Amino acid sequence: MVDIVPLNTGDIPFADDIIRAAADSGAEVYFVGGVVRDLLMRRRIHDVDITCFGIAYSEFAGLLAEKADATYVPFKDNVRLVKGGVTIDVSKPRGETIESDLQKRDFTINNLALTLKGEIIGDPYDLEKALIRHVYTSVFDDDPLRILRAFRFVSECGFDIVPETCRLIADKADKIKNVPKERVYQEIFRFFSGSYFDKAVTLFFRKNPKDLFRKGNRTKNSAAYYLFPELVDSEDIRQNSIFHRENVLKHSLSVAKEIFKIARGLNIAEERRFVLITAALLHDCGKKEAWLRNNRKNFIGHDELGSRVAAEIMKRLGYPNKYIKRVSFLVRQHLKLTIFAVNGVRKMKLQRFVFENMDEVEDIILLSLADNRVKKFNMKRLYNIILRIRNAQKEIDMSRAKTVSGSDLIGMGVDRGPEVSILLKEVHFRLAFGYLKSMEDVKNFLKEIRGK
Structure with a gap:
């Protein structure tokens, strides 16, 4: 009401x-x-x-x-x-x-x-x-974007879509393919930014029950199939029950809803929340391709594959390049903390991870938390990795790194070219964490590493 x-x-x-x-x-x-x-x-x-x-x-x-x-x-x-x-x-x-x-x-x-x-x-x-009902029968023929707009209103207002409008959406779902991607993106942004996103995304990807959709009980009877086919096609892929409770699609939805709750609890700003929710929804979008490549045995490599697939999906949906870049990066990184938690990680390697991902490490943490909270995972291990990351963040001092420039390295005998940027990054890392403390230390380090 x-x-x-x-x-x-x-x-x-x-x-x-x-x-x-x-x-x-x-x-x-x-x-x-x-x-x-x-x-x-x-x-x-x-x-x-x-x-x-x-x-x-x-x-x-x-x-x-x-x-x-x-x-x-x-x-x-x-x-x-x-x-x-x-x-x-x-x-x-x-x-x-x-x-x-x-x-x-x-x-x-x-x-x-x-x-x-x-x-x-x-x-x-x-x-x-609080009901969403179409006004006339050709409403989606006149503008198919209204199909997506119905779910956006669910997300923004928390309303319910009446059964007859659900049936009409199922009948007309394929028309969403004809909408310019710029208009689709605008609706997706508002959909993913709504206060009732968790309710809306469940309805958007649901297996359509027969009492609501004439065409049967497949997720393909909704706009989700035509906008996110890579996700919908993963609903038949089961995952190892040792780690997972759900198939790939259901897990992706659970992670998206979990990160929505986390972002709401932290009062994260709209733009960043949109990036996180998109990354959560797409974080496993490479699993089907990895599964097929690996003879249906495992999902090894799905993080790298997923980064590419996620970029393809977002380009198709009209996402701006700045969001494509950020989401693709998060999809590629989403397993990192889980691997550290399972296999262990040495101090210097974890410090390097923090140094190389300073601008994105907080979002990597949030995505990892959401991913693992909804499956069977020993969260104590993950919390320990996050604690170690927090300690590394306290130790890092970028002001020390700024004391050395590329010109300084050239003056120390490093040849101009790609080698300068490669070595400068390593020197900055070691200065930031105190492994190198002076210009003399830098000179000695360069002699040692270039000798190798």
Whole structure:
């Protein structure tokens, strides 16, 4: 259930400017869609959607841009105004009247309008009951991205998708392939950043029960199959019961939900949380390929393979390069602490790991924690490795490393070229941890290592 609160247009950003622009132009203006939903739910409003009648939407947008002193950005069927972190979308009407306009919107939680006097148009029943229901039968044909948007609303609001909409999603799931990857990525970011991600991701990848999906009980009857086929195809791969409780797909989902809980508990910022959740979901995406390469005997090498597969998945889904790089790195590293915990690791090797991964070591730790908490693993061993990492972090002093440069090494006889950067990295490591304490130590070390 959702508590619906009394409406006050004064709670909408730039409402006064919109009301003045409407009065000056004589236009019939309505707040529509998400802004009405968020206002009723008392959610913070960042996006304001309006539509108008009696005036061209672009003309009204220009008038409003002047009054609000906002940036004006035209698109195909709407104009976006931007100011102070708030976007105002002035959209072309989808019908001759506001009532017919609402009947072309995606879900009943969004086919609501609000007059400038604060009077609601439409039925808020499904919003009150926290239900996601499609408005008309061709809703996903008109815009297949709405399939993914349904799960994004689950993630952001915690709502349930009604059975008939689940069935329609199953029927139309393959259409998501036709959506430009940039639009898909935008929805995935909001999906993975939602406060109810754990609920949404379970529904997104679920084995569709027959009472909800006409096509059967396979995960392939959802958008997940067309966006993340490498994960869905891994649901039939069982793992060694000594270490795992679940198949590869279920384990990946469990790790993603576990890191979501960890990130929420630590109040991790949205962008970093998005990277961690993506890495958790994709951390074992190389297991099927490794399993086939290894004659279906084991998953050796799946971390390296997974790094490549994860990059391919993210490129296909329109992820920016900065996220592709960070997630691929985490997927490649996700086994490191587990291997240290099982096999042991010498002090200097662990220090080198910390030195080489200073910027990412915290996220490697979190991913390893999530991965091992949901399977059969001796967590005391992992906690001991993390404690040793914390001690190494206390010991490291990068200011000592900065006392030596590449020019210094050249002055000590190192030839210009790749050898300088290789040796400088090693010298910096040893200086940072106190293995080398002076310039004389550096000279002696170079003589020794170059002799070898």
